[in-house]
Amino acid sequence: MMKNKYGKIAMDGLIFNNPTFMLVLGTCPTLGLISSASSAAGMGLTVVVILTLSNILISAFRKIIPNEVRIPAYIVIIATLVTLARMVMQKFIPDLYDSLGGFLALIVVNCIILGRAEAFANKHTVLESAVDGLSTGLGFTAALTIMGVVCEFLGSGSLFGAKIMDFSIGLFATPAGSFIIYGLSIALFTYVLGTITRYRRVKSLKLSRENLLDGGALAEASAPAAPAAAEIKEAE
Amino acid sequence: MTAKQFFKSKAFKCIVTLLAILLVCGVMLTICNALFFVSAEEKLQRAISKIYGEEVEYNIAEPDSSVTLTSSRVEEVYEITTYEGDYLLKVTGFEGYSGGTVTCWVLANVSDGVKIKKITIDSNVNQSFIWKVSDGALQTLVGKQDAAGFEKFDMDGIKTGASYSMGAISNAANGALEYVKAKYAAASAYLFRGAECAIVLQGGNA
Numbered sequence: 001m002m003k004n005k006y007g008k009i010a011m012d013g014l015i016f017n018n019p020t021f022m023l024v025l026g027t028c029p030t031l032g033l034i035s036s037a038s039s040a041a042g043m044g045l046t047v048v049v050i051l052t053l054s055n056i057l058i059s060a061f062r063k064i065i066p067n068e069v070r071i072p073a074y075i076v077i078i079a080t081l082v083t084l085a086r087m088v089m090q091k092f093i094p095d096l097y098d099s100l101g102g103f104l105a106l107i108v109v110n111c112i113i114l115g116r117a118e119a120f121a122n123k124h125t126v127l128e129s130a131v132d133g134l135s136t137g138l139g140f141t142a143a144l145t146i147m148g149v150v151c152e153f154l155g156s157g158s159l160f161g162a163k164i165m166d167f168s169i170g171l172f173a174t175p176a177g178s179f180i181i182y183g184l185s186i187a188l189f190t191y192v193l194g195t196i197t198r199y200r201r202v203k204s205l206k207l208s209r210e211n212l213l214d215g216g217a218l219a220e221a222s223a224p225a226a227p228a229a230a231e232i233k234e235a236e
Numbered sequence: 237m238t239a240k241q242f243f244k245s246k247a248f249k250c251i252v253t254l255l256a257i258l259l260v261c262g263v264m265l266t267i268c269n270a271l272f273f274v275s276a277e278e279k280l281q282r283a284i285s286k287i288y289g290e291e292v293e294y295n296i297a298e299p300d301s302s303v304t305l306t307s308s309r310v311e312e313v314y315e316i317t318t319y320e321g322d323y324l325l326k327v328t329g330f331e332g333y334s335g336g337t338v339t340c341w342v343l344a345n346v347s348d349g350v351k352i353k354k355i356t357i358d359s360n361v362n363q364s365f366i367w368k369v370s371d372g373a374l375q376t377l378v379g380k381q382d383a384a385g386f387e388k389f390d391m392d393g394i395k396t397g398a399s400y401s402m403g404a405i406s407n408a409a410n411g412a413l414e415y416v417k418a419k420y421a422a423a424s425a426y427l428f429r430g431a432e433c434a435i436v437l438q439g440g441n442a
Contacts, residue, residue: 032364035368035397036367036368039367064253065253065257066246066249066250066253068246068250069250069253069254072254073253073254073257076254076257076258076261077257077261079261080261080264080265083265084264084265084268087268087269087272088272090272090274091272091273091274094274094282098357098359098360098366098367099367100367101360101363101364101365101366101367102362102363102364103364173368173397174397
């Protein structure tokens with residue numbers, strides 16, 4: 001039961017409520033950074049850390065923070081975490097810090113982080129919020145990295161900075177190209193998810209119909225027995 | 237509302253909670269800022285290891301404000317003693333994207349005319365797409381000898397996707413070349429001429 005609950009939260013964050021493909025949140029860094037796979041992955045991993053920590057802190061303080069000032073309180077907590085992340089990255093990962101540029105500071109106003117704080121963390125326990133933050137962040141990272149790989153391959157003919165081919169389409173190295181890839185990815189993801197959901201529904205319907213038929217056969221099998229019993233009774 | 241009622245009210249609780257959160261966050265950030273502060277010395281060491289891949293010896297030189305540069309500003313100058321004729325300059329190029337700047341480390345050499353040996357990006361202001369400036373684009377500036385030899389946005393056909401940032405970088409490179417030419421090239425030429433004279437004199441004596 002407990003495992004099921006956390007599994008469901010994790011699957012929601014990763015797939016069924018994927019922040020990029022299903023909720024279409026965090027569009028600004030998505031369009032700005034997916035023309036490079038390494039930048040996209042770096043941004044995603046930074047969001048994982050900040051989202052998990054902010055969910056944990058907001059969930060831990062949810063009973064202390066008055067409802068009227070919850071949004072400013074959340075913003076202060078998130079801004080502090082983002083500033084901390086910037087300091088740590090500037091000190092230990094300067095290359096990634098430089099590559100993310102202004103988008104790193106913009107994580108403060110990322111709708112995914114504030115959205116999860118408001119929709120999930122302030123209503124659930126610390127552990128559940130941590131799982132939600134981690135899975136939602138990983139869902140965001142996976143989406144950004146996949147699109148980053150496609151955009152970089154088409155736009156620059158390289159993968160994670162390594163040159164693969166000389167041919168490239170310049171459009172895909174720009175946010176306009178990223179927008180096209182983003183739209184196509186959403187369409188593909190929704191189609192695949194819809195197909196899987198339909199398949200599972202059909203399977204469960206088939207199963208329930210078979211169960212019904214089995215029940216009907218049993219009923220039919222037991223039906224002649226009833227008159228026989230009546231006959232016995234009449235004979236008595 | 238009496239003072240007692242105010243202290244028991246929800247408004248007071250809200251103010252106290254927000255102030256407490258602000259205080260805790262402020263203290264934490266202050267401590268972390270002290271812990272993770274990247275000093276100018278550390279930045280210089282990072283630039284040197286990026287450029288040379290090894291530790292080198294250098295002398296610090298004061299930037300000369302009498303050398304006038306229009307689109308850039310020389311922040312720091314180091315004379316590399318390990319490699320003769322090498323000068324490492326930290327230069328800020330203006331007129332970047334959205335009026336911002338790009339600060340670069342430019343390694344110039346004066347042994348065979350003034351030319352750029354290497355250039356790396358240190359920091360930037362308001363350059364959202366600076367990550368698009370690849371090493372390949374920076375390589376187009378290496379080996380250039382004449383500040384007029386490369387103009388803004390003309391990067392040997394390389395399209396970065398960050399034209400304004402690249403413009404600020406080329407301004408920084410131009411500034412470094414102009415500065416080194418004005419400050420060190422003349423002295424260097426004089427030094428080499430002096431050396432030639434010494435050789436001639438030595439030959440004469442022999």
